[in-house]
Amino acid sequence: MSNSQISTFNFKSNPVRIEVINNEPHFCLTDVCSALSINNANSSRFNFNEKGIHLMYTLTKGGKQELTFINEPNLYRIIFKSRKAEAVEFQNWVFEEVLPQIRKTGKYNTQPQQSALPEPEKKFTFELTQDNIHDLVWLLFSHGQMNWLLGRLIKPLQALGSSFSPAVYSHHVEYQRHHRDCLPIIKQFIEPLKQANPQEWQRLQNRLNDK
Secondary structure, eight states: OOOEEEEEEEETTEEEEEEEETTEEEEEHHHHHHHTTOOSOOHHHHTOOGGGEEEEEEEETTEEEEEEEEEHHHHHHHHHHOOSHHHHHHHHHIIIIIHHHHHHHSSOOOSOOOOSOOOOOOOOOOOOOHHHHHHHHHHHHHHHHHHHHHHHHHHHHHHHTOTTHHHHHHHHHHHHHHHHHHHHHHHHHHTTHHHHOHHHHHHHHHHHHOO
């Protein structure tokens, strides 16, 4: 049985409901189209994948109302087809603020954080061999190269109308963020080599800085 919960955030004063189903966000289609000033939205217009559509019923003053929620790939189909400036702003909001918070906490929270002191972050101590560090550097380098390839594929796939374009775009954005966050951590791991093996340290630094 799937677990779900709904939270609401505002995009330019437009409320957008998000249902989190098994840790995956689904966006209320009516709210998204209202925020982007899109009329007559339906599955056929945007070529939605029906597996990414979830119907939910809610009670209103007028009785039971059916709401349609769409998953991330279907959301991208709307964004890609929209030529409105709001689509880019909406996209940036979702990718840079909403999704990262949902990934981390399972919901979107617009309330200010309490002023209580945060719990200290847990720290772990372990030893890495030079080969371990070397493998981590190459893993991040390979990750960056694959993300570069995904970025180059987005426009051709969109031009072809490929059903893979939303997923490629989603992964590209997520990988880019994770690569940015992990790069300074990996650089900390190779720092001990600066004294022990300067040539290897410089080689790995160069690899990490490759675009």
